[in-house]
Amino acid sequence: MADVDDRELKARKERERDELYALDISGVEWHSAPGTEEHEERVEIAYLPDGAVAMRSSLDHGTVLRYTEAEWRAFVLGARDGEFDLEPMPEGGAGGRRAPRET
Structure with a gap:
């Protein structure tokens, strides 16, 4: 029964994705x-029907x-909770994503 439920959920999510991209x-x-500023690299979002959201880079439309x-709700809640915070950049190195929090 779980396999049937998993397949149905996967099929529903694929339909939703296809409709969203259509x-x-x-x-x-x-x-x-x-x-x-207009010339700065930034993330841009657009609100779509049914609460969906589109996202792009200002430099790559x-x-x-x-x-x-x-x-989108899961992402926003995770961002508010610090799930995507970056670690400070070490001297001479690149910054990176911090390890996920223990739950």
């Missing part, structure tokens, strides 16, 4: 964090990621 978003309004309302 949306024409050519006329959406893109938003970025306040205080960023051709690559657009799309998230369902549930995916």
